[in-house]
Amino acid sequence: MTGRTARGLAATTLAAALIASAAACSKPAEGGASAGGDPASSVVVGIATEPESLSPLLGYGKDGNSKIFDGLLAHDAGMKLKPALAAALPEVSPDGLTYTYKLRPGVTFSDGRPFTAADVVFTYRTILDPKTNNASRTELDALAGVEARGTDTVVFTLKYPYAPFAERTVLPIAPQHIAGRQDVNSGEFTTKPVGTGPYLLTGWSKGEKLAFKANPRYWGGEPAVKKFTMAVIKDDDVRATRLRSGELDAAVLPPNLAEGFAEDKGRLGAPPSGSWGIYAATSFDYRNVTLPTHNPVTGDLAVRQALDIAVDRKAMVDSLLEGSGKPAYGPVPTDSPWFTAGTERTHDPVKARKILDDAGWKPGEDGIRVKDGVRAAFPLWYTSGDKIRQDHALAFASDAKKAGIEVRTQAGTWEVIEPRMKTDAVLAGGGSPADPDFDQYLLLHSSLAGDGFNNMARYADPAVDRALDQGRRSGDPAVRKAAYDTVQRELVRNPGYVFLTHIDHLYVVNDRWDGPSTQVEPHDHGLGTGPWWNVETWKPEK
Incomplete structure (x- = not known):
């Protein structure tokens, strides 16, 4: 994020x-x-x-294309997997629990040392080590173990048949002979990396x-x-x-x-x-507004439901993006096969006001609603310099005010914003095209509430948790589609975020x-x- x-x-x-x-x-x-x-x-x-770091052990380049490093696999122009440090796509066991990679021969790191299976094992084991400060560790939850067979073969063993595991092996490989001799979290490798990729870092100001x-x-x-x-x-x-x-x-x-x-x-x-x-x-990149459950206003389900239909997403695409995007109703774009038809939200300010009326949020003298002495007002933070985020924040605030909710847009650095995310809304973004698990689990699972930039809204919904777990652990495409359908429908009933646009x-x-x-x-x-x-x-x- x-x-x-x-x-x-x-x-x-x-x-x-x-x-x-x-x-x-x-x-x-x-x-x-x-x-x-x-x-x-x-x-x-x-x-x-x-990035904060150039070490893949800390999350750099985890989706590929790092330039300094390579993964076992890479994406081609059409986002299909192709061999990189692996000589071929993996051999997968019938039960989906074992992935075997043969490595490309003759590859060296930029310092001339040979790349071997030991470097792959070192990379994955280090990321899985709880002492490593890698916020994306949960993305490898399915991985039970990794071992080298000789110098040219690596075998991954999974706890359960994780359907998109091969996509996870675009993760860059670090050299054990350098990174393994340093403090993984603060060593020189984090800013002066050595890899097998097409480029060498010569300086970072x-x-x-x-x-x-x-x-x-x-x-x-x-x-x-x-x-x-x-x-x-x-x-x-x-x-x-x-x-x-x-x-x-x-x-x-x-x-x-x-x-x-x-x-x-x-x-x-x-x-x-x-x-x-x-x-x-085209992208899976969305802009959304976090609705912190620990805020007395956005923690109210009625307020979240009202804001979700008070926003005019189409107007945002037309005026803010000049048509370069599409309305967003959740993390999945409407043209994705994973999108759940029927979860589109119609811009309906009249219904939004009725939801608030029925929930006891009554307009005050200035038009801003009040319930039990609590004024329907909250801050919305964004960082300085990006016109797209500026425009989205201001448009969201304008639509919210028409429903009787005051959104105070404020700018600040991430150092200012991050400590406030528990109670203050943030104009955020995310999205990954590789698999719905990649983004939705980090965004919505209650176990990651407040974990840095994961689940920033501290959203907690048992039905969503169950569906996310099922989507992650099942190898059956139909079961996975049903699970992510459930997630998208639950976000209509219980929004933790207001998704605004997907941006080209x-x-x-x-x-x-x-x-x-x-x-x-x-x-x-x-x-x-x-x-x-x-x-x-x-x-x-x-």
Whole structure:
């Protein structure tokens, strides 16, 4: 759950000052057109967020595409699994409890040491160790054990037939000979990693950039893009400005800013090739509002039900996203085969007001409802810089006010927001396309209530817990579909979050490269996603 950013209207002057300051003070990223880099072999991309750690043992790159590392498997352009460090897809036992991987021969880490089965065993066992600070450990709940058979074979044994287990083996593999000699949570490996991937980290200036160079030992062949830099620019407007100035070759942008680049062909300030490539990626990435059960207002079921139908999702897609997305009624997009038909919520402010009336929330003199001396008002936090989140927060507050609920939008850093999440609402995001278990369990299971950014609303519903457990533990597709149908129907009855939109990610790329493309993307759209998901295969356009 990263990159939740927005600006309040009251901060307009401050935002303008920050933009000017960033443009004046930030060093040009390595390799950009204005930075003197070789345009034939250097790429600089603008991203909104950066990880806290670069160690896969702590969760970095767990969904693949980490650039520094490889998993046993990887995703192709169509999100189908393909071999990476494994020589082939796994052999699965008839009972679904054993997965056997043969490893690709001749692979070395970037320091020249050989990659073996011992590194795979080390990686998974370390992640499963309770002493390791990996917030995603529960994603490997099905794993009973992992062992090496010689140097080239790894066998995973499961507790139960976990249907999407192979998807979990895109997780990057760490070198035992380096990471195993350090403190897993604080050692140098967390910021100076060594992997088998197509790139080597050459520098990380926190809050500014991550710089990479091509790995000459890469098993897939040394990339044509020799320098690859990710410039961390949290503010959308600053990112767009630096892209247009030539400091960046590509960037993720919200729809209103990306649209401007689509009209730039032939204009002053357009890239040397005369045009920009605009890439749209459909995604499972949703925006939602947490409704903390420990807040006296949002903890009331009637308030949650009313807010769930008071919001105008279609208007948000049309006006905030300019059509680049779709209404969200839960974590599953409406065009997914996992979506449960009939769980769409119609925008109905009249019914929302009736729900509140019937529950005893009566309008006060100022129009804001009151029940038992409690005013129907609560804060909604978001972080600064992301226009999409700003717009969603303000639109949600506007719709809520029409029902008689006051939502006070407030901006802050995650250091400010996180301690308040137990009682204060947050404009959040999430979503994973690989399997419904990947996102829904972390988001909704009561056992993870208050566990960092897992289950931020501290939602607890026994029927949802049972369905999530069944969906996770069954290998029968029909049983799993029924389980996730139950989850989606329960979210209509007992919303713990108001889901607003699923967002199509938009990227602008200097149109001088042959190779950029997009995949169906998760919530995270920074280091591992975007048109640079396959940057190691790019070639200069001839």
